[in-house]
Amino acid sequence: MTQISSMMPPRIALVAMVAMLLLHVTVPLATLVPRPISYAGVAAMAAGIAMIVWSRRAFQAAATPITPFTESRALVRHGLYRWSRNPMYLGAVLLVAGAAVLLGSVTSLMVAVGYFVILQEGFIRHEERLLEQRFGGEYVEYRRSVRRWL
Numbered sequence: 001m002t003q004i005s006s007m008m009p010p011r012i013a014l015v016a017m018v019a020m021l022l023l024h025v026t027v028p029l030a031t032l033v034p035r036p037i038s039y040a041g042v043a044a045m046a047a048g049i050a051m052i053v054w055s056r057r058a059f060q061a062a063a064t065p066i067t068p069f070t071e072s073r074a075l076v077r078h079g080l081y082r083w084s085r086n087p088m089y090l091g092a093v094l095l096v097a098g099a100a101v102l103l104g105s106v107t108s109l110m111v112a113v114g115y116f117v118i119l120q121e122g123f124i125r126h127e128e129r130l131l132e133q134r135f136g137g138e139y140v141e142y143r144r145s146v147r148r149w150l
Helices: 009-026 037-061 087-103 106-135 137-145
Strands: none
Touching: 009 087, 009 106, 037 087, 087 106, 106 137
16 A cells, blocks of 8 residues: 555545635736636535545445445445546546645646646556455456546
């Protein structure tokens, strides 16, 4: 496990949003998303929170741990997991990206892209290997039929 992945995604999201705000205030570089268009970021944030909550409930219903890199007891394939293999991560990206759009500056959007890369490379790729080891062909078939993100 890498150093970055020892910190959980919600904490990384919080750090990313604080970094966005600080960078936006100190070195915004340029505004890419002007007001009032930037208010669309609130809708993305709300959608992200809803996706996280809905996905967490699916994990709870399946009685499988939600913590990254913990051995899964079940392969969740219902709810949002029918359309995305990672709706919790997708929700987190929407939350962070929504905050970036709300701020509208280049630096905040760069942080959002960085958060996406951290999730993809620091969590998802490793978790996919663990799920394939744990569930074998069932996970391989799921991976073939459902996209990683959307």
